[in-house]
Amino acid sequence: MSDKQTHFGFKTVAEEEKARKVAEVFHSVANRYDAMNDLMSMGLHRVWKRFLALHARIRPGHKVLDIAGGTGDISRLLAQEAGPTGEVWLTDINGSMLGVGRDRMMDKGLMLPVAQCDAEKLPFPSDYFDLVTVAFGLRNMTHKEDALAEMRRVLKPGGKLMVLEFSKVWKPLAPLYDLYSFQMLPRMGELVTKDAESYRYLAESIRIRLRAVPHATLTVEAKQSNNK
Numbered sequence: 001m002s003d004k005q006t007h008f009g010f011k012t013v014a015e016e017e018k019a020r021k022v023a024e025v026f027h028s029v030a031n032r033y034d035a036m037n038d039l040m041s042m043g044l045h046r047v048w049k050r051f052l053a054l055h056a057r058i059r060p061g062h063k064v065l066d067i068a069g070g071t072g073d074i075s076r077l078l079a080q081e082a083g084p085t086g087e088v089w090l091t092d093i094n095g096s097m098l099g100v101g102r103d104r105m106m107d108k109g110l111m112l113p114v115a116q117c118d119a120e121k122l123p124f125p126s127d128y129f130d131l132v133t134v135a136f137g138l139r140n141m142t143h144k145e146d147a148l149a150e151m152r153r154v155l156k157p158g159g160k161l162m163v164l165e166f167s168k169v170w171k172p173l174a175p176l177y178d179l180y181s182f183q184m185l186p187r188m189g190e191l192v193t194k195d196a197e198s199y200r201y202l203a204e205s206i207r208i209r210l211r212a213v214p215h216a217t218l219t220v221e222a223k224q225s226n227n228k
């Protein structure tokens with residue numbers, strides 16, 4: 001066991017402990033995750049995800065890897081673009097989130113490949129995917145550089161990585177947003193999921209790494225063909 005420390009929200013924990021704690025959060029919230037996303041963002045998360053899908057410029061037949069895909073919102077949107085000749089993988093480290101995502105896909109008559117895996121050790125060949133996406137997932141990972149290196153490895157030369165995350169707070173909004181994220185979010189979590197702590201973590205995790213506001217940023221990077 002190493003003695004390296006990392007963030008879990010505003011707490012400092014041993015690196016080994018972070019993955020277990022993040023897993024507990026998402027096991028606990030999985031069944032109400034989608035309802036809470038709608039409630040917390042007032043439906044805005046759907047707009048952000050559609051924005052990503054629009055800018056993905058997926059063509060029929062493309063191969064796509066959705067990392068930390070959770071309940072599958074991004075996978076479902078991109079599968080429509082890739083069509084029956086494409087290949088869109090919904091992946092996540094958390095079986096409970098994937099279970100909800102798979103059930104939702106089946107309800108819509110969609111059959112996508114699903115894999116439970118850690119973004120830091122992807123079970124896919126190198127130079128395989130046209131697009132890799134990670135939406136609101138990177139901040140939960142313990143070794144982000146390892147995960148980013150794996151994403152780069154599985155991308156084809158010229159392939160694209162799209163990272164959707166929260167961005168910097170606009171100063172005049174900060175007091176209101178603090179009130180919302182640290183007071184109201186845990187209360188909403190308690191009411192809807194009987195779990196205030198998980199929503200306290202989610203609010204804190206946004207702040208600790210990325211200093212967020214209730215809008216998202218999309219980062220897009222292409223893999224250079226001479227730099228695998």
Ligand SMILES: C[S@@+](CC[C@H](N)C(=O)[O-])C[C@H]1O[C@@H](n2cnc3c(N)ncnc32)[C@H](O)[C@@H]1O
Binds near residue numbers: 072
């Ligand atoms: C906030 S949810 C985002 C889900 C989905 N992308 C969305 O936008 O609704 C974060 C997800 O990251 C997943 N996750 C955390 N650490 C991970 C890792 N090391 N590898 C893969 N997924 C991870 C969690 O299990 C969780 O489902």
